[in-house]
Amino acid sequence: MKSNSSFLVQLQILTKRMVLRVVRRPLAELPNLIISAFFLFVYDGALGGVFGGTASGTPFDFAKGNFINFILPVSIVSASLSGAASGIYLVEDIESGVFKRYQSMPISRWAIILAPMNVGALRVLLQSSLILLIGIIIGADPAVGNIGFLIVLSIAFIWGMGFAGYSVAAGVKSGSSQGAQAATFLFFPAIFLAPTFVPREALKGWLETAAAYNPTTYVIEAMRAVMVDGWELDVLFRGYLSAGLFAALTLTLAVLSARKATEKA
Amino acid sequence: MLAVDVKNIKKTFVSKQDNVEAVKDVSFQVKQGEIFGLLGPNGAGKSTTILMLTTLLRITEGSASILGLDVASKDKEVREKIGVALQDTGIDNLLTGRELFSTTCRLWGYSKKDSEKRTTELLELVGLMEAADRRVKTYSGGMKRRLDLGLSLVHSPEILFLDEPTTGLDPGSRRVLWDEIKRLRDNGVTIILTTQYLEEADELSDRIAIIDEGLVVAEGTSDELKAGIGGDVITFAFENNNDLESAKNILKNTVQEKNELRIKVEDGASKIPIYLKDLSSNGVEVSSVSANKPTLDDVFLEVTGYRLEGSEDITKEEEKGDR
Numbered sequence: 001m002k003s004n005s006s007f008l009v010q011l012q013i014l015t016k017r018m019v020l021r022v023v024r025r026p027l028a029e030l031p032n033l034i035i036s037a038f039f040l041f042v043y044d045g046a047l048g049g050v051f052g053g054t055a056s057g058t059p060f061d062f063a064k065g066n067f068i069n070f071i072l073p074v075s076i077v078s079a080s081l082s083g084a085a086s087g088i089y090l091v092e093d094i095e096s097g098v099f100k101r102y103q104s105m106p107i108s109r110w111a112i113i114l115a116p117m118n119v120g121a122l123r124v125l126l127q128s129s130l131i132l133l134i135g136i137i138i139g140a141d142p143a144v145g146n147i148g149f150l151i152v153l154s155i156a157f158i159w160g161m162g163f164a165g166y167s168v169a170a171g172v173k174s175g176s177s178q179g180a181q182a183a184t185f186l187f188f189p190a191i192f193l194a195p196t197f198v199p200r201e202a203l204k205g206w207l208e209t210a211a212a213y214n215p216t217t218y219v220i221e222a223m224r225a226v227m228v229d230g231w232e233l234d235v236l237f238r239g240y241l242s243a244g245l246f247a248a249l250t251l252t253l254a255v256l257s258a259r260k261a262t263e264k265a
Numbered sequence: 266m267l268a269v270d271v272k273n274i275k276k277t278f279v280s281k282q283d284n285v286e287a288v289k290d291v292s293f294q295v296k297q298g299e300i301f302g303l304l305g306p307n308g309a310g311k312s313t314t315i316l317m318l319t320t321l322l323r324i325t326e327g328s329a330s331i332l333g334l335d336v337a338s339k340d341k342e343v344r345e346k347i348g349v350a351l352q353d354t355g356i357d358n359l360l361t362g363r364e365l366f367s368t369t370c371r372l373w374g375y376s377k378k379d380s381e382k383r384t385t386e387l388l389e390l391v392g393l394m395e396a397a398d399r400r401v402k403t404y405s406g407g408m409k410r411r412l413d414l415g416l417s418l419v420h421s422p423e424i425l426f427l428d429e430p431t432t433g434l435d436p437g438s439r440r441v442l443w444d445e446i447k448r449l450r451d452n453g454v455t456i457i458l459t460t461q462y463l464e465e466a467d468e469l470s471d472r473i474a475i476i477d478e479g480l481v482v483a484e485g486t487s488d489e490l491k492a493g494i495g496g497d498v499i500t501f502a503f504e505n506n507n508d509l510e511s512a513k514n515i516l517k518n519t520v521q522e523k524n525e526l527r528i529k530v531e532d533g534a535s536k537i538p539i540y541l542k543d544l545s546s547n548g549v550e551v552s553s554v555s556a557n558k559p560t561l562d563d564v565f566l567e568v569t570g571y572r573l574e575g576s577e578d579i580t581k582e583e584e585k586g587d588r
Contacts, residue, residue, distance in 0.1 A: 004345075005374040013371045017360065024359045024400075097355025101416075104319055104349040106341050107372055 010107045014115035018089055022119060029085075029123075036079035036131050043071045044138070047197060062199045064228055069142065072135040073223030074196050076156045077216060079127040081187050083160030086120030087167025087180035094261070095177060113258040117164050124160030128153055140227065148226040151236070158243040159219050165250030172257040190216045218242035266333050268424050268455040269295035269318065274327035276313050287313040289479035290327075295457060295472075297423075300450050302470030303459040304565070306573055310479040311459035312352060315428050318457070319349045331424060348422035350413045352429050358402035362393050362412055365401065366419070373420040383419065391415035391445065407438025414445060425449065427458040431465060443469055463561045463573055473561075475568055483568040490564045497533030498563050499540065501526045502553040511549045516540060520566065529563065 005013070022029055048067040062070065090113065093099040102112050132140070132149055142148025163186070171180030194216040195203060203211055211217045222239020225232040276288040288310040295301040303311045316322040318329055320340040329336045331343045357365060366387050370380030388394045391411040396404060404412065410430060417425060430446070431439040446469055450456055460466050466473050467487050474484040483490055501516070502525045503509040512526055513519060519526040530536045533556030544551055565573045 005372055010372060013368055017357070017364075017368050020364065021357065021359045093355075096357070097351075098357055099355075100321065100351065101349075101354040101356075102372075104321055104344060104347075104351070104354065105372060106344040 004106060007108050007111055010111035011114055014111055015118040018115050018119045032082050033127050033130060036075050036127060037134055039078060040075035040131060040134060043074065044068055066139065066141060068135055068138055068140045069227040070224060072140050072227060073220045075131050076128050076152055076223060077159065077220060078191060079131045080124050080156040080160035081163050081184065082127045083120040083124040083164035084167035084184050085123055086116045086164035087171030088177055089116035089119060090168055091171035091177045091180045094175060120164035121161060124157055128156040142227045143230040144226045151226045152223045155219055155222055155239055155243055158247050162243060162247035162250050165247060165254040169250060169253035169257045172261045194220055215242035215246050267294050268297045269331055269457060271329045272327055274317060274329055275325045276317060276322065277325045286479055291481050293474045293481060293484060295455060297455050298453055299471040300456045300469050302466040302473045303476055304466040304473050305476035306461055309476045311476050312428050315426050315459055319347060319426050320344055346423050348417035348425040350417040350427050350430060356401055356409060356413060359400060361398050361400055362388065363397040365416060369416050369419045387415045387418060407434050410434060410442055424455045427456060429459055461573060467561045475565060477569045487561055491559045494559050494564055494567045496529055496531045497556045498559050499528050499530060499533045499537060499556045501551050504552045505550065508549045511547060512544055515543055515547055
């Protein structure tokens with residue numbers, strides 16, 4: 001009959017329950033996916049003509065003839081921000097009292113916190129994969145071969161988990177879904193204070209300086225390296241390092257704030 | 266062994282602005298198999314007391330044990346023994362009743378097969394079998410409360426904590442839930458419930474503790490509490506407001522409720538003619554008069570100095586210390 005469930009069973013059950021919640025409100029989930037694909041098409045439509053094949057032989061040929069390869073990382077990075085939904089999911093449970101129900105049961109506090117992070121991770125993978133798929137359909141072709149897609153996906157995953165951690169920390173700290181939502185405003189400085197449309201060296205002085213301090217820069221550059229330039233291990237290393245450090249920092253913040261939230265008042 | 270043993274617990278919420286003593290000093294004991302009611306108005310400290318006993322809040326001072334297990338040091342063991350349906354424990358509206366039961370069963374450690382069986386048992390127990398595969402957001406308030414009660418019973422707890430289980434329900438749904446709570450008690454479950462409804466406390470509780478401003482101000486069975494204040498309550502009704510105002514000056518130590526004045530006396534039947542004579546000789550017309558044994562309402566008034574329900578309509582005519 002009944003015996004105490006293990007941590008892994010608890011995590012699996014709570015994750016499954018949260019996945020059910022997500023798939024049952026597609027209208028709340030779809031816009032994020034659509035907007036990432038939308039940006040991909042808009043960027044390609046607006047800038048592909050200038051920086052695509054026609055730029056060949058000019059100083060603007062940084063896309064090396066395939067602007068989709070150049071711009072795809074931007075859409076992937078914006079799709080990976082969907083990891084920020086983790087904080088919103090968690091805060092929804094706090095606000096609705098479901099969190100308290102689980103706290104009144106002999107189940108692990110960490111399973112309660114990790115379940116929304118798991119779902120955030122799944123969202124990042126799913127959204128990034130779909131954007132990659134669209135990219136492949138409209139002509140993305142990594143300079144390092146198909147393994148480039150996996151590299152891009154893995155960086156996006158780590159980066160997305162960084163945002164998941166940030167949103168959980170912000171959400172738990174504020175105790176409101178607005179607080180967790182606010183985490184997504186990081187999108188704008190993260191994306192636009194970076195070499196989004198042109199390489200870093202083509203940015204104006206102040207923006208180039210800002211971009212140098214923005215970890216997104218290194219994430220996008222690492223993705224671009226495998227998509228456009230080929231094996232540039234130092235660039236790749238900087239990309240993984242930036243994403244990894246960002247994720248480590250925010251996940252630590254998430255753990256610290258979650259620990260406080262699950263402590264008895 | 267006592268089901269619940271609470272000794273002088275206190276809860277102080279500390280913030281930068283202020284320290285709030287939500288529970289000042291609460292002690293009570295609950296025997297196994299009884300329904301124990303914590304009666305009090307909003308903000309009296311009932312829910313905070315329940316949160317401490319269910320391990321969700323730290324006790325600032327004092328101690329409490331559940332089936333001999335200290336709530337502070339054995340919180341995990343305590344959680345295994347208790348079922349909890351609190352005002353602020355939520356239900357996931359996007360899942361169906363069946364999914365919620367099976368998820369909760371699995372979290373309590375039931376195997377997949379056993380959780381299906383237990384889910385069916387509980388859906389039948391709380392009368393939600395027909396709505397089992399509907400999302401909870403389509404349930405009525407009464408159905409949600411029954412679902413909540415069912416979820417708190419998944420692991421067959423020995424002790425059940427219900428925080429204002431019928432607040433906001435219509436009388437019919439309230440009655441259904443009362444019957445269910447009594448049936449659980451008859452099956453040996455100890456129940457601690459909070460309520461702000463006098464009728465609910467009277468109907469359900471084997472024993473009652475009245476909580477006011479973080480303190481237990483009275484405790485006993487409903488009959489003991491009523492007998493404790495003794496005497497009778499005479500109620501005078503008036504059609505005319507002038508008569509009512511005059512009567513207030515003539516009769517001492519009355520409590521006004523709408524167009525009625527109530528007065529607590531020994532041997533009401535013998536006092537009525539005397540009061541009526543006094544009023545009549547002063548030209549005051551009384552539309553009706555009756556003498557009754559005290560109700561729980563009167564007990565509450567006696568021990569707290571105000572009425573629990575509709576207290577805004579009450580004009581207190583006497584000082585608490587005068588009674």
